[in-house]
Amino acid sequence: MDFGPGPEDEAFRARAREWLAEHLTGAYAAAAGHGGPGGEHERMDVRRAWERELGRGGWIGIGWDTAPGAYGNRTATLTQQVVWAEEYARLRAPGRVGHIGEKLLAPTLLAYGTQEQKDAFLPPVARGEALWCQGYSEPGAGSDLAGVRTVAERDGDAYRISGQKVWTSLAHEADWCFVLARTGPPGARRHEGLSFLLVPMDQPGRIEVRPIRQLTGTAEFNEVFFDGARADAAHVVGGEGAGWRVAMGLLGFERGVSTLAQQIAFAAELADVARQAVRGGAADDPVVRTELAELWAELRVMRWNALRTLGGGDPGAPSVAKLLWGGWHQRLGRLAVRVRGARGAAGPGDWSADDPYRLDAAQRLFLFSRADTIYGGSDEIQRNIIAERVLGLPREARGPR
Template sequence: MPDPPAPGGLRRQARAWLEEALSGEFAHVRGLGGPGREHEGYEERLAWERHLGRAGWTCLGWPRRYGGRAASLEDQVAFHEEYARARAPARVGHIGEGLIGPTILEFGTDEQKERFLPPIQRGEELWCQGYSEPEAGSDLANVQTRARLEGDTWVITGQKVWTSLAHVAQWCFVLCRTEEGSQRHRGLSYLLVPMDQPGVLVRPIVQLTGTSEFNEVFFDGARTAAGNVLGAPGDGWRVAMATLGHERGASTLGQQIGFRRELAQVIATARWTGAADDPVLRDRLVRAWLELEIMRLNALRTVRPDPGPEVSIAKLYWSEWHRRLGELAQAVQGKAGLAADGGLNDLQRLYLFSRADTIYAGSSEIQRNIIAERALGLPR
């Protein structure tokens, strides 16, 4: 593992390494993947993920014993920003690194950390998230997937939906009900479940973009070892909420670099089509730029190693902003934006995919409840 950089030096190291790596063996992966383009170059991006791991550029904030660099939050932000600026490919291991990995670090036993963290860092095992259900959606307290302990094995039955990357993942962290008769937040457990086994069926869901990042997952007597419960049995709600907090960490600053690139393309298109001459559309473009600046300042103000319920403000803000940007992307194209005879262009894809931004990873309605009840202390 590389030695720790001098203060402020990781950004320079990352910029130089990314430029060299993406100009050589992996030059062909630059810009691949992303929302609505998840199918692009999957095998090549998987090889890139493992190259990142070998070079020590994954899981930067993790302890060194598990493959990380013990990097500061400032350095983690710097890397994610440089990664986005370099137009490096969309990560295939982000659910492992950004969600389950930090949750295992927080709640896992020593044995669980040794078993699961190094393969995530090396890009050898990919993960998916088993939260949403057809009858629950963002209301995680209403999950009905059940697991019962039979000897030294959990047996799981139920269905999950909108499961990103389930078709390529080796493991899934599954929120399920393990106490008979329990309701809402009580009696839930957080299980780590292997995907490649009898009793697990993955069925892709075709999105508006024509791609299939999301999946339905059916558990019909699927099994996992009794020791593969993260946290105590019945304490799954607390663990699940911690995972959602980690989801909105340092990588969101890199996400905003991508937003800035999309906005620049929308503005360039508006100038080319003449839409920028319309005072109403010009006002919407200016507002989009100002709101993106606010988004970055708020992210810098709130990002921290132990995120609290206030991170829901960031999710609510960026998802609503990005959805409006998608609508603006269509507006500046005019009538040409309504036709896709030769396939979707970037702005059409932005519009279609961003319709889901205010739903996945916790709908806007749920985020408003969290902000009201847990951040502001208002009554239910």
Template sequence: MDFGFGAQDEEFRQQARAWLAERLTGAGPYAGAVGLGGPGSEHEGEAARREWERELGRAGWIGLGWQAPGGAYGQRRVSPVQQVVWAEEYARLRAPARVGHIGENLLAPTLLAYGTQEQRDRFLPAVARGEELWCQGYSEPGAGSDLAGVRTTARRTVSGTYRVTGQKIWTSLAREADWCFVLARTEPGSTRHRGLSFLLVPMAQPGRIEVRPIRQLSGTSEFNEVFLDGAVAEEVVGGEGNGWTVAMGLLALERGVSTLVQQIGFAAELERVVADHAARCGPAPDPVLRDRLVRQWAELRTMRWNALRTLGGGPDDPGAPSVAKLLWGGWHRRLGELAVAVRGAAATVGPDDWTADDPYALDETQRLFLFTRADTIYGGSDEIQRNIIAERVLGLPKEPR
């Protein structure tokens, strides 16, 4: 396959680069938000990043990958390659980390694939304008990577709505979100994959929804517990009882363009680690660390080509999302370990701007190391991903329950 950029792609790149530079460099209105946010740092610049989301929406930069007839939801119609171009330019200028990525990259494609026209008309325009934020209600204390163990229940009322009761955990951006898509059990007595439904739940329900931040090893609290006590949901996507199909379809969206976007951020982190190594070792690089850095670079290139390969379409590969998760989870965790090794003993000391008001302040390297310890767990643990590959790709016997 030819993964090069054509003339139209480069023209699109110049347009994207000019728009971003006008707002993020020099005296641009969002220059102060450059570099804020992202995994492990979602507490940074919340108000500025929320306004940045609306700025992206006003200019039509949200929903570039949506395949909606006629562009009815305000997004630009661009090719997958141009989506990569936009992501590269976004990362190059270290634009603020998105607070609306769950709505844009997970909910929207799911509604386009499984939702009704009424649901698309109701929810997609608000996401495209950057006005409504979403979070994901999948994992539970007893059902993390194994979503078939979900115990949250939803009971249909005489009016046709649902009352949702249960607990979700590790819910990113739940405090900021306006809506949550929730996997719940709508068929009493059902087990495993049967009887699940994909519900859309408004978060503004005092007394029925409580969000409790989870303090992480890195000192931040971007994950949350969400307690639902009879929360009202009016929308079910894909039909009642079809939640497993919808949920698995959503998880598969982590491949392709979204994976490439993630890797662009990884490349920037790797460059900073390489710069730290050069600054510390000078013209006589440490041969062991040098070899580890080269390996990280080579593995990142391999992941990039694997993700680009998925953009070409072709037969569905049931193991592709699991392979991608195994690759990037382990790679990112090793990068955190390498960043600390490069820094040496200095990695154990607090940052220069440490103050008594923030006794647990961390620098960029320390936060990277601590947060990446979770990369092989969240989003589906390595053990679960290997089980999926073994059972669905290799045809091996299922693990005993």
């Protein structure tokens, strides 16, 4: 399959470059390179404003399968979506704060939501005004989503939600949360009786958000406690009891074009590590040179694999992609610190009593990438998915729950 850009794609690239050059200025330009994994706390006010700037330009939701301008967004072919993602990543434009709403919620609503839900929730996302978070993982039910215990009980024209979610990215900034909760009778089988609810976060006394401090010293992730939080009955996506099907559908949308943009960011990190290795003399070591070459070659393989699977239809593609980049990024993090020798364990040199825990980019890469093989579905879970759903191997024996 040929994913090379054609004349229309190159014209689209020119428009994207022109728009970015015109708008990525001032405070927005100063925020370039900020807001990626491990740095999602950075320049939040500027990045929220940038999200609205993208919305005014129609650049949010270009991958949605809608009529042109139906929700205030441009439309684009698959290759044009790749072009936009690549141009955005090459400029290291500010890390997106609306990606959960754009890349996860919106495709899910388009696939499973009612027209009323689409009309209510998609335009604010396309304008860059509404920020979303994901209420999936719980203590004891992370990668194993069928084990969630959060309960939503019907109360007239609403549901009352009680329970706890954990590792909820940007919950402290989000306006809304999509929550996987149990609405079925007690004793229902693990995958049954689950529903997918859209919950407003501004419910003082009913929703509490507690930041989780990480190894990097930052707190992008949160615990979220629901104590009778309200969700309209009209805001159950796919209908009551269809939560497992909707939740699995959402996970299928999680990776795709964005993987290619992620790889461009990876390439920039790899280039930084290579420059540091040359500058500090570590590149004289043949083992280091071999590792750099292997990382470069594997990144190219990841790109071609991502392009190969963009058309969909491969049930194992998301799991394979996650396995590939998770381990790759961890190895890059280790090498980033190792090529600096003893200096890799030291601070950046501008320690102060007001800010005693400072990390440079390489140290943050090393520490944050420790989680790459866990969050978003652990490596063990990804291998099970590939074994059972793709290779048809016997399912792992599980005891009663």
